[in-house]
Amino acid sequence: MVIRRGHRAWPAAPLVLVLLAATGCTSASDAPAEPTGASATSGAPARSVARVCAEPAAGPAKAPPGAVTVDPAVIGDLAAKTRSSPANTTFWLRPGEHRLEPDRYAQVVPKQGDRYLGAPGAVLDGRKVNQYAFGGTARDVTISHLTVQRFVAPNNEGVVNHDMADGWVIEHAKIQDNSGAGLMAGARQRVRASCLRDNGQYGMNAYKTGDSIRGLVVEGNEITGNNTDDWERRRPGCGCTGGVKFWAVNGADIRGNWVHGNRGAGLWADNNNNDFRIEGNLLEANDGAALVYETSYNAVIRDNTIRRNNWVEGRENADRGDDFPYATVYVSEAGGEPRIPARTDKIEVYRNVLENNWNGITLWENADRFCNSPANTSTGYCTLLVKDTSRCARPAIATAPLYADCRWKTQRVDIHGNRFVLDTSVVKCAAAVCDRMAVLANYGTYPDWSPYRGKRVAEAITHKQHNRWHDNVYRGPWSFVAGDPGHTLEPGQWQGASYQQDAGSTFGPQAGD
Numbered sequence: 001m002v003i004r005r006g007h008r009a010w011p012a013a014p015l016v017l018v019l020l021a022a023t024g025c026t027s028a029s030d031a032p033a034e035p036t037g038a039s040a041t042s043g044a045p046a047r048s049v050a051r052v053c054a055e056p057a058a059g060p061a062k063a064p065p066g067a068v069t070v071d072p073a074v075i076g077d078l079a080a081k082t083r084s085s086p087a088n089t090t091f092w093l094r095p096g097e098h099r100l101e102p103d104r105y106a107q108v109v110p111k112q113g114d115r116y117l118g119a120p121g122a123v124l125d126g127r128k129v130n131q132y133a134f135g136g137t138a139r140d141v142t143i144s145h146l147t148v149q150r151f152v153a154p155n156n157e158g159v160v161n162h163d164m165a166d167g168w169v170i171e172h173a174k175i176q177d178n179s180g181a182g183l184m185a186g187a188r189q190r191v192r193a194s195c196l197r198d199n200g201q202y203g204m205n206a207y208k209t210g211d212s213i214r215g216l217v218v219e220g221n222e223i224t225g226n227n228t229d230d231w232e233r234r235r236p237g238c239g240c241t242g243g244v245k246f247w248a249v250n251g252a253d254i255r256g257n258w259v260h261g262n263r264g265a266g267l268w269a270d271n272n273n274n275d276f277r278i279e280g281n282l283l284e285a286n287d288g289a290a291l292v293y294e295t296s297y298n299a300v301i302r303d304n305t306i307r308r309n310n311w312v313e314g315r316e317n318a319d320r321g322d323d324f325p326y327a328t329v330y331v332s333e334a335g336g337e338p339r340i341p342a343r344t345d346k347i348e349v350y351r352n353v354l355e356n357n358w359n360g361i362t363l364w365e366n367a368d369r370f371c372n373s374p375a376n377t378s379t380g381y382c383t384l385l386v387k388d389t390s391r392c393a394r395p396a397i398a399t400a401p402l403y404a405d406c407r408w409k410t411q412r413v414d415i416h417g418n419r420f421v422l423d424t425s426v427v428k429c430a431a432a433v434c435d436r437m438a439v440l441a442n443y444g445t446y447p448d449w450s451p452y453r454g455k456r457v458a459e460a461i462t463h464k465q466h467n468r469w470h471d472n473v474y475r476g477p478w479s480f481v482a483g484d485p486g487h488t489l490e491p492g493q494w495q496g497a498s499y500q501q502d503a504g505s506t507f508g509p510q511a512g513d
Contacts, residue, residue: 050220050258053195057172059118059145063092067117072096078116078124079108087138088113093146095121100130104152107162109136118146118173126151126159126178135162142169153180155201155231156240161186164208170194179229181205185249191218200229201240203262207247212272216249220256227263242268243286246276251342254278260285266309268292269299272384275342279303287312290357294332295408297384298342301329307355311427314358318433323485325438327362328354333369335465336412340384350417356426358434360478363410363467367444367457370407372397375446383408398451407452410439411465415472422476431477432488438481439467458483462499471504478507 063069067090070078078098081091093116100106107130110116116134124133124146133148134141143160151159158181161168166186172193175182179200183191186208196203203226206213227241241264246252248271259266259281266286269276273296283290283306290309293299309328317326329349336346354360368375371382371392382389385405391397392406420437427434441458444450461467462483480494480501481487494501 050193050222050256052172052193052220053174053197053222053224056174056195057145057193058120059122059172060092061119064090064117066090067092069094070098072098072122075099076101076106079106082108082110082114085111085114087111090115090117093118093122093124095119096123098122098124099127100124100133102127102129104129104131106130107132107135110134110138110141112138113140114138115142115144116146117144120145123147123149125149128152131157131159132162133159137163137165139165140167140169141165142171143173144169144171145173147174147176148182149174149177151178151180153178155180156205158182158184158202158205159199160184161189175199175203182226184208185213185216187211187213188215189213189217191221193220194222196221196223196226196243198225198228200227201231202226202242202245204244205247206245206249206252212248212250214250216246216252218244218252218254218257221258223257223259223266224261225263230263232264239270242266242288244268245270246273247271249273250275252276255280257281259283259290262286264313265289265292268294269296270294271381272296274298274340274384275344276300277302277343281305284308286310289313289326289330290328292330292332293334293347294330296334297337297340298344299334299347300344301347301349302351304352305355306352306357308357310358314434315429318429325359325362325436325440325481325485327359327436327438328357329361330364331362331410331413332364333366333408333410335408335410337385346412346414349413349415352418353421354418355421356423358427358429360420360435360437361415362436362438362481363413363440363461364438365408365410365441365457365461367441367452368446368450370397370450370452372406373447373450382406394449403451407457409465410461410467413467415469417471419473420475420478422478424477432479435477436479436481436488437469437494438485440481440484440487443484455483469502469505472502472506474505474507476509 068081070093128150131153133151153159159178161184164184164186167188169190174195176197181202182196182199183204185206203223223243226243231241243259243262243266246269265288266283276299278301281304285308290306314326338345371389396402397406441461444453480489491507
């Protein structure tokens with residue numbers, strides 16, 4: 001899906017939800033924070049996140065009592081024994097390489113409550129022949145201590161939980177070197193302490209056909225190296241890449257994950273997501289934004305360490321002469337909405353450390369993107385406040401309540417208590433190129449019946465929609481963009497009477513201070 005940002009296309013994407021397990025934390029307040037002043041050049045993860053790809057937990061060396069043993073020497077043994085066993089069976093996979101029948105559609109179809117436990121060294125290998133590893137609609141399936149690799153799911157499809165069944169638990173697993181997405185998601189899914197690595201499109205695609213996903217948890221995982229097939233270059237503007245994508249997820253906890261080295265964005269929530277908590281993660285060295293929160297609602301983003309992100313995509317855009325402030329945390333047509341039930345009625349961004357990224361936080365709104373607009377490439381979708389897209393038409397859209405409710409609005413974003421550190425000699429960029437915070441919109445032009453043409457949206461996002469920076473700490477050179485990409489401000493202007501941003505914040509000239 002492509003979102004038009006005005007003069008050029010900007011990709012849109014899906015969403016999921018996540019929690020924290022590898023740290024042993026049981027609540028957000030328990031999560032240990034990344035030590036202040038961590039080196040931007042260090043490759044080591046924070047103590048609060050999982051390092052599970054290099055240090056996986058071992059599965060049971062012996063079959064649990066009552067378990068069905070699966071033999072790697074028998075091709076198709078896992079699928080056959082699943083078919084012949086009743087629901088709620090535990091399967092123990094012996095050490096070795098397990099294979100399915102050599103047919104592209106051969107897969108394991110669990111029954112409700114089935115559990116799949118891998119012994120140390122147990123691998124389910126698709127050998128670049130099978131498309132899917134685990135599918136079907138059975139609920140409450142568990143997959144643990146198992147490596148799933150070399151399956152070839154098509155674009156936008158997934159290998160594990162291919163059919164988006166509800167209540168699955170994936171823990172202490174390695175899902176790697178697959179095409180498409182390593183995982184799909186259903187409601188109440190838990191993904192814990194797992195390695196989602198080097199998959200062709202996404203580590204996980206949190207999307208459920210025709211429905212929203214409720215109560216999704218992703219905790220203590222390592223999510224790295226995904227989008228090996230480089231889909232944005234194969235299909236420019238597809239918005240179909242990254243570590244994890246979330247679509248229409250209602251209630252998500254994303255905690256204690258190490259999200260690093262993904263081609264594209266690290267975490268990308270897009271299209272009517274709501275009620276996210278993104279906390280205690282280490283997001284680093286992703287080619288694009290560390291985090292995109294787009295056309296969505298109500299989120300808490302706190303206690304994350306975010307470093308060395310957006311170097312590749314930020315530099316590519318700057319080298320093309322594009323002056324848009326492509327950000328490390330990008331909030332696009334997303335905001336707080338008290339009328340939509342959630343644990344917060346804002347997007348609150350606080351107690352994060354952002355260090356040596358390409359740009360900081362951008363709040364953006366596309367004036368031409370609203371329900372029923374040809375510029376809205378989420379065809380047929382409307383905001384969570386208007387169920388019937390056709391209502392967003394002349395003349396009703398020009399008056400209350402549709403004038404406000406037909407638009408995804410970047411509003412009620414509260415950015416405070418963060419530490420922003422930038423050393424341009426580390427990032428290797430010029431001033432006023434990689435050192436920007438921004439709140440802006442394009443000049444509305446399309447379609448000709450739009451009630452949002454001209455500067456209306458730019459004025460609203462900048463001055464009228466309760467978007468605030470305050471009580472932050474800045475070290476290094478920082479500039480600020482307000483209203484439109486060409487309007488750059490020094491800190492004093494940003495804090496002055498016209499904008500009144502960053503009250504109570506401090507600015508220091510040296511990145512290391």
